[in-house]
Amino acid sequence: MPPTPPPPRPTAERRRDVLAHLADDIDLWLATASADGEVHLVPLSFAWHGERIVMSTLRSSRTVANLRERPRARAALGGLRDVVLVTGPVRIVEAADLAEGATAAFADHVEWDPAPDPDYLWLELAPRQILAWREENELAGRTVMRAGAWVA
Amino acid sequence: MPPTPPPPRPTAERRRDVLAHLADDIDLWLATASADGEVHLVPLSFAWHGERIVMSTLRSSRTVANLRERPRARAALGGLRDVVLVTGPVRIVEAADLAEGATAAFADHVEWDPAPDPDYLWLELAPRQILAWREENELAGRTVMRAGAWVA
Numbered sequence: 001m002p003p004t005p006p007p008p009r010p011t012a013e014r015r016r017d018v019l020a021h022l023a024d025d026i027d028l029w030l031a032t033a034s035a036d037g038e039v040h041l042v043p044l045s046f047a048w049h050g051e052r053i054v055m056s057t058l059r060s061s062r063t064v065a066n067l068r069e070r071p072r073a074r075a076a077l078g079g080l081r082d083v084v085l086v087t088g089p090v091r092i093v094e095a096a097d098l099a100e101g102a103t104a105a106f107a108d109h110v111e112w113d114p115a116p117d118p119d120y121l122w123l124e125l126a127p128r129q130i131l132a133w134r135e136e137n138e139l140a141g142r143t144v145m146r147a148g149a150w151v152a
Numbered sequence: 153m154p155p156t157p158p159p160p161r162p163t164a165e166r167r168r169d170v171l172a173h174l175a176d177d178i179d180l181w182l183a184t185a186s187a188d189g190e191v192h193l194v195p196l197s198f199a200w201h202g203e204r205i206v207m208s209t210l211r212s213s214r215t216v217a218n219l220r221e222r223p224r225a226r227a228a229l230g231g232l233r234d235v236v237l238v239t240g241p242v243r244i245v246e247a248a249d250l251a252e253g254a255t256a257a258f259a260d261h262v263e264w265d266p267a268p269d270p271d272y273l274w275l276e277l278a279p280r281q282i283l284a285w286r287e288e289n290e291l292a293g294r295t296v297m298r299a300g301a302w303v304a
Contacts, residue, residue: 026232027232027233028232029181029193029228029232031183031191031192031193031226032191033185033186033189033190033191034185034189035188035189036187036188036189037185037186037187037188037189037218037221037222038185038222038224039183039184039185039191039222039224039225039226040183040226041181041183041193041226041227041228041237042237043228043232043235066189069189070189070190070191072190072191073191074183074191074192074193075193076181076193076195080178080179080180080181080195081179083195085193085194
């Protein structure tokens with residue numbers, strides 16, 4: 001038998017843990033799909049800046065092609081037994097269209113600055129839904145953000 | 153500056169590492185999409201049995217609904233700096249339709265047996281493409297399986 005997990009975290013604690021992952025994690029998994037439902041999944045580096053997940057990837061990538069057709073994604077942070085799933089619309093932008101300081105925050109956090117490379121552009125995911133759970137006993141109450149608002 | 157990564161692994165070494173992840177990992181991320189391109193991403197437990205990724209999930213889940221529309225998925229194993237991405241068709245089956253020993257192998261590996269619960273059914277992913285890389289210097293040569301065949 002697996003060991004008994006700790007008791008489920010209350011919502012406020014999950015929110016703090018989610019914000020810590022958003023602030024501290026370097027990479028996430030990003031799932032996108034084409035308009036006709038071909039799914040894609042890749043690891044990307046990110047920074048959390050201005051309440052947005054800021055990423056950079058190749059202009060020619062399938063992720064960008066999918067997001068042009070379907071500007072929405074689901075990202076997985078944390079880990080497989082410390083799940084943070086973030087869903088929301090994604091803007092595809094040039095560096096100049098990001099919020100002030102976003103590219104510098106990204107380069108500092110990730111230790112990589114794609115800004116000078118014209119092959120790269122930027123993705124900005126605005127969280128609408130965030131789910132957080134560790135073990136099965138945390139599946140109830142896993143919604144920490146709904147319709148863009150943190151659950152109280 | 154990030155530390156210099158080790159030299160890229162040759163294909164045979166990546167294949168061994170992929171097979172070790174398939175044999176030893178307990179959980180993966182599974183990305184699916186609906187026919188009209190709404191993406192979904194969840195953590196699932198799995199076992200590697202008979203050259204298939206065997207998983208079990210709720211009959212009522214969005215993953216199952218998506219796979220009924222679009223029987224294809226992309227799974228992420230390993231980790232964000234030790235990436236294993238497996239893409240292929242997924243069969244949705246009852247326990248009796250799995251290969252001999254598959255449900256027992258799953259229950260033994262995952263320490264959880266969904267077979268007695270009628271709310272659960274089984275998913276079987278047949279790898280067609282497998283990609284494996286650690287750092288950027290391994291992006292070249294990341295294809296270790298193509299069209300269902302291991303790359304020599």
